[in-house]
Amino acid sequence: MADSVSLIQEQYKKMLQSYIEEKNEQGLYHAQQFSKKVLENQISPEEVVSLHLEVVEEFYPDLPDGATDSFEFLLEVMMGYGLAYREHQSLRDKQRELEQEINVAASMQQTFLPKEIPGVDSMDIGVISVPASKMSGDYYHFVKDENGCIGLAIADIIGKGVPAALCMSMIKYAMDSLPEQRLQPGALLENLNRVVEQNVASNMFITMMYGSYDPRVHHFYYSGAGHEPGFYYDSAADNFEELYAKGLVLGIKRDTTFREYHKKVELGDFIVLLSDGVTECRTEHGFIERDEITSLIRKYKHLSAQEIVNNIFYELEKIQGFQLRDDFTLIILRRKV
Structure with a gap:
């Protein structure tokens, strides 16, 4: 799992660097595809923000304190969002399970008629x-x-x-x-x-x-x-x-x-x-x-x-x-x- 996360971090760094240098739509498309890997590997939103901050600080070591502070603020926001999102996903999973049970019960009910x-x-x-x-x-x-x-x-x-x-x-x-x-x-x-x-x-x-x-x-x-x-x-x-x-x-x-x-x-x-x-x-x-x-x-x-x-x-x-x-x-x- 750690190796997988490291690979994702390295891939993100290359993607962001490429987009900053070229600023094309291809880079934005890659970013959308990358979000699927983030979900598959259960990386939280706050972890993505933290990764982004690390890469930006590496590219721009003289980043103003205000910009760094804004990322810290965003990180706190994303931590709250991440908790709410995970809770939402859990509820959706339970809802899917309930719907499957209802479908089975509805099919069974038809056999009574x-x-x-x-x-x-x-x-x-x-x-x-x-x-x-x-x-x-x-x-x-x-x-x-x-x-x-x-x-x-x-x-x-x-x-x-x-x-x-x-x-x-x-x-x-x-x-x-x-x-x-x-x-x-x-x-x-x-x-x-x-x-x-x-x-x-x-x-x-x-x-x-x-x-x-x-x-x-x-x-x-x-x-x-x-x-x-x-x-x-x-x-x-x-x-x-x-x-x-x-x-x-x-x-x-x-x-x-x-x-x-x-x-x-x-x-x-x-x-x-x-x-x-x-x-x-x-x-x-x-x-x-x-x-x-x-x-x-x-x-x-x-x-x-x-x-x-x-x-x-x-x-x-x-x-x-x-x-x-x-x-x-x-x-x-x-x-x-």
């Missing part, structure tokens, strides 16, 4: 879920049983980043571990609530709506845990009503029970489940109204379920200047037979 939507002959299903940043606090889940019944969940984890991803993994595996109750909304939420209450920090909560659609009788059974109300569209009356399911947020109280509701789904009717990132879209005039969401759904209801959710996302993203402020998840299930 369904790779495909279960096929049901009588149902047209559309889903879109877009995070506002790399990590999402929204979660959705589909499962199909041996009778062709579809179970689906939509959840919002109050919290973001890596803790939300870890919480999401717990929710997924807890749901997967309850096969015998997975299509019974009230019982499933009660089991999940106990898991969340025992394993999640007191400052983290999860809202969820879970529903089960039975294509044999065309009934939709559902329960809610403090989640954003969805919508039910009655095609015959061309009317929307709120799909509200009263229930305490998961993780608040261990022995919470969840009421189960149900709807008879007629031909052409559809169910809309969503996260608050849909209903709390903000424009320059404030939050949009829920009526605006139903107006958009009505505008595109002639399309397939997937086309409906895609178009609604585009419209709401557009009015926010294509900058999501919250995670966006929208699910539509429409009876087609």
Whole structure:
């Protein structure tokens, strides 16, 4: 290391002497390239100033005291700058490490979401879920049983980043571990609530709506845990009503029970489940109204379920200047037979 520094000092001396004698742009270019070697060898700014002073004093032994004193002053300034710069570099390195960890967690988080939507002959299903940043606090889940019944969940984890991803993994595996109750909304939420209450920090909560659609009788059974109300569209009356399911947020109280509701789904009717990132879209005039969401759904209801959710996302993203402020998840299930 000492030999390397000596070589750098000698190279600097030659470069400076050449520039003083010739004063050309080539010398300035060499100086820029030299700065890379300085960084590679972890030479501090104050060491560069000290080196410069030594070389200048060698070239100009009769340098006025004022000029020498100015270099001493600059050296003190650079010592403070060097400390701040090294601290800045350390923070940048830590930030890069954190970003890499977040990228890994974000990739892992994607594996928790369904790779495909279960096929049901009588149902047209559309889903879109877009995070506002790399990590999402929204979660959705589909499962199909041996009778062709579809179970689906939509959840919002109050919290973001890596803790939300870890919480999401717990929710997924807890749901997967309850096969015998997975299509019974009230019982499933009660089991999940106990898991969340025992394993999640007191400052983290999860809202969820879970529903089960039975294509044999065309009934939709559902329960809610403090989640954003969805919508039910009655095609015959061309009317929307709120799909509200009263229930305490998961993780608040261990022995919470969840009421189960149900709807008879007629031909052409559809169910809309969503996260608050849909209903709390903000424009320059404030939050949009829920009526605006139903107006958009009505505008595109002639399309397939997937086309409906895609178009609604585009419209709401557009009015926010294509900058999501919250995670966006929208699910539509429409009876087609």
